Amino acid sequence: MDRIYLDYAATTYVKDEVLEAMKPYYKEHFGNPSSMYESGRYAKNALDQARGEVAKCIGAKYANEIYFTACGTESDNWALKGVMEANKAKGKHLVTTAVEHHAIMDTAGYLEKNGYDVTVLPVDEYGMVTARQVKDALRDDTVLVSVVYANNEVGTINPIAEIGKVTREAGVLFHTDAVQAAGHLPLDVQADNVDLLSISAHKFYGPKGIGMLYIRNGVKIERFMHGGAQERKRRAGTENVPEIIGLAKALALATGTLEETNSRLTGLRDYMIREIMEKIPYTKLNGHPEKRLCNNVNISLEFIEAEASLLSLDLAGIECSSGSACASGSLESSHVLLAMGIPPETAKGALRFTMGETTTRQQVDYTVNELVRLAERLRKISPLFQQTHA
Amino acid sequence: MYTEKLIQHFQEPHNVGVMEDADIVGEAGSPSCGDTTTVYLKMDGDVIKDISFQTYGCAAAIASSSILTDMVKGKTVEEALKVTKNDIVDELGGMPAEKVHCSLLAEDALKAALNKVLAQNK
Numbered sequence: 001m002d003r004i005y006l007d008y009a010a011t012t013y014v015k016d017e018v019l020e021a022m023k024p025y026y027k028e029h030f031g032n033p034s035s036m037y038e039s040g041r042y043a044k045n046a047l048d049q050a051r052g053e054v055a056k057c058i059g060a061k062y063a064n065e066i067y068f069t070a071c072g073t074e075s076d077n078w079a080l081k082g083v084m085e086a087n088k089a090k091g092k093h094l095v096t097t098a099v100e101h102h103a104i105m106d107t108a109g110y111l112e113k114n115g116y117d118v119t120v121l122p123v124d125e126y127g128m129v130t131a132r133q134v135k136d137a138l139r140d141d142t143v144l145v146s147v148v149y150a151n152n153e154v155g156t157i158n159p160i161a162e163i164g165k166v167t168r169e170a171g172v173l174f175h176t177d178a179v180q181a182a183g184h185l186p187l188d189v190q191a192d193n194v195d196l197l198s199i200s201a202h203k204f205y206g207p208k209g210i211g212m213l214y215i216r217n218g219v220k221i222e223r224f225m226h227g228g229a230q231e232r233k234r235r236a237g238t239e240n241v242p243e244i245i246g247l248a249k250a251l252a253l254a255t256g257t258l259e260e261t262n263s264r265l266t267g268l269r270d271y272m273i274r275e276i277m278e279k280i281p282y283t284k285l286n287g288h289p290e291k292r293l294c295n296n297v298n299i300s301l302e303f304i305e306a307e308a309s310l311l312s313l314d315l316a317g318i319e320c321s322s323g324s325a326c327a328s329g330s331l332e333s334s335h336v337l338l339a340m341g342i343p344p345e346t347a348k349g350a351l352r353f354t355m356g357e358t359t360t361r362q363q364v365d366y367t368v369n370e371l372v373r374l375a376e377r378l379r380k381i382s383p384l385f386q387q388t389h390a
Numbered sequence: 391m392y393t394e395k396l397i398q399h400f401q402e403p404h405n406v407g408v409m410e411d412a413d414i415v416g417e418a419g420s421p422s423c424g425d426t427t428t429v430y431l432k433m434d435g436d437v438i439k440d441i442s443f444q445t446y447g448c449a450a451a452i453a454s455s456s457i458l459t460d461m462v463k464g465k466t467v468e469e470a471l472k473v474t475k476n477d478i479v480d481e482l483g484g485m486p487a488e489k490v491h492c493s494l495l496a497e498d499a500l501k502a503a504l505n506k507v508l509a510q511n512k
Contacts (some may be wrong), residue, residue, distance in 0.1 A: 305425070307448035311392070311400065344424065381406050381452055383417075383428045383444035 004363045006320045008203075008295060008356035009152055009180060014246065015205040015357075021249040022207065025242035033239050034228065043241050050248035057255045058197060059188035060214055067213045067231045068244050072179040072200030074224070075213035076103035076146075078235070079175045079196045082221040083144045084116055087173075091141025097121045097129050098339035099156075100148050104177055105335070108146075117141075126288035127154050127340045131162035135170070144173045149181035149197075153336045153352060154287030155296025157185065164193030173219060179203055179211075183254035184262065184293050195219050199251070201243065205357070206250030210243035265294040265355050268364060272297050272353065275368045280375050282385075286337060286350055295355040300346045301371070303385035304378045309351055312374040318367050320353045345384070392449065393483035395457075400449040403456035405442045405463070412442075414510075416503025418495055425451050425492065427499040429459075433507060436466045443499070447492060450485055454478045454493035458500060467504050473497065 014022075025046065031039030033047050052063040060066060069075045084094055096108050098120050112118045119137045121129050134145055145167050150157045160176055167174040175196035178187060183204030189197055195216045202208040215221055215234075227236030254261070269292075276283055282302040301309060306322035313320060337347035353367070379385040392400075409430035419426040425447030432440035441463050443455040458478050462470040475493040479485045485493065 303446065305446060305448050308400070308452060311397075311449045315397070315401065348424065381403060381444055382446045383426055384446045386408055386444055
C-alpha cells in the first residue's frame with residue numbers, strides 16, 4: 001500500500017505545473033538577471049513577472065515590495081532584526097506572542113539578549129491573541145509587532161486584520177509570519193494593514209529553499225545580505241530565478257483554488273476530528289474548533305507519549321508529526337501547547353495531522369482505525385492509564 | 391533509527407501488565423522527560439519467578455522494559471542487580487545516542503523493586 005502522508009504543514013511536494021514552469025530557467029534560460037545582454041534580460045523579465053504575480057496574490061500595492069529570500073526563516077529573521085535595528089531612534093520595544101514559530105521566537109530572544117526589549121503576549125486556550133492585548137502592550141518606544149497569522153502546530157488563526165488596524169492607528173509596524181497561512185487563507189496586506197509578511201514556497205507545493213518577505217514601501221529596514229544590488233540593494237545575492245518562478249507559480253495556483261481547497265479540506269478535517277473524538281476515549285482537540293487552518297488536526301491521546309504513537313503510525317505507513325520531541329536527554333513539550341495552558345502530560349501526547357491535495361476520506365478512515373488500535377495497545381502498556389482506571 | 395529487535399519489542403512487548411498477586415512493585419520516573427515505568431515481581435525465595443511491567447514513554451523506553459523482563463526472569467536478585475542500561479541497549483542491538491537515557495527507566499524500576507526485596511529479606 002502507498003504510504004499516507006499527513007504532514008503537509010511540514011512540507012509539500014512540488015506540483016507538476018510548478019516544476020514545469022521552473023525547468024526552463026535551469027538550463028535554457030539560465031542567464032543572470034543582473035546581466036544586460038539578451039539572456040540576462042530574459043531572466044530579469046521572468047523575475048519581474050514573478051514579483052508582480054506574488055504582489056497580486058498577497059494584495060501588495062507595488063511589485064517592488066516583494067523581496068525573495070531563501071526560506072520562511074530568513075524572512076522572519078530579516079523582518080525582526082532588520083526593522084528593530086533600523087528603527088533604534090524610535091525605540092527598542094518589540095511585541096510578539098507566546099505561540100510563534102521558532103524562527104520568530106528565537107530571533108526575538110536573540111534581540112532581547114542584544115539589548116532590545118521584548119514583550120511576549122500570552123494566548124488563550126486556543127492559542128489566540130486579541131487586538132486588545134496588542135493595543136495594551138504598545139508603548140511610545142514600540143517599533144514592531146509580530147504575530148503569527150496561523151499557528152503551525154494547532155492551526156489557530158489570529159485576528160490579523162484587527163491587529164493591523166490597531167498597529168496602523170498607533171503608527172507601529174506590523175509583521176506577520178504567514179508561512180502556514182499562505183495557500184490556505186486569502187492574504188491581503190493592504191486591507192489588513194500588514195507592513196511585513198513572510199511566506200515560504202514549500203508549504204504550498206512550491207520548491208524548498210525559497211521564501212518571500214513583503215516589505216511595504218516606506219518601512220525602514222536594515223539590509224540583510226551585503227553585496228550586490230539585487231532586491232533593491234536590500235538582499236544581495238544572485239536571484240534564485242527557477243525557484244522564484246516556482247514560488248510565484250505555486251502561489252498563483254493556490255490562490256486561484258483557495259475556496260475549493262478550503263471547502264474540501266475543511267470537510268475532511270472536521271470529519272477526522274469527529275471520528276477520532278467518537279472512536280477514541282480520552283482524546284482532546286488542541287486549537288480552535290473553527291478558527292483553524294482547513295487542513296490541521298491536532299489531537300492529544302492521553303496516557304500515551306506521542307513518540308510511541310508516531311512510530312506505530314509510521315509502521316502502519318502513516319506519516320504525521322508530534323508536538324514534542326524526546327531528544328538529547330530532555331523532552332521538550334511544545335511551547336505552543338504549553339502556552340495554551342495544556343498540561344505537559346497532555347501536550348506530550350499531541351499528534352498533528354495536516355492534510356493536502358492527495359488526502360482522501362479513505363486515508364482518513366485508515367488513519368483513524370490505526371489510531372484506535374494504537375491507543376488501545378499503548379494504553380494497555382501505560383501505567384498512567386491503569387492508575388486512572390484502577 | 392531503531393533496530394528491528396527494538397521495534398519488535400515495542401510492537402509486541404513481553405510481560406506487559408499489572409500482576410495482581412505480585413510480591414513486590416517497583417517504580418521509576420525520569421525527571422528529564424516525565425516517563426514512568428512500573429515493574430511487578432513474583433519471587434520464589436531469591437529467584438525472580440515472574441515479572442511484568444507497564445511503561446509510559448517512548449518506543450525505546452517500552453522496548454527496554456520489555457527486553458529487561460526477559461533478561462532477568464529466572465535470575466536471582468544478585469544476578470538481576472548486575473544488569474545495566476548498557477546491557478539492555480546491547481541486547482536490543484543498539485539505540486540512537488539521544489535515546490539511551492530512555493532505557494535507564496527500566497533499569498531504575500527493576501532496581502527499585504529488587505532493593506525492596508533485599509530490604510524485606512534482611
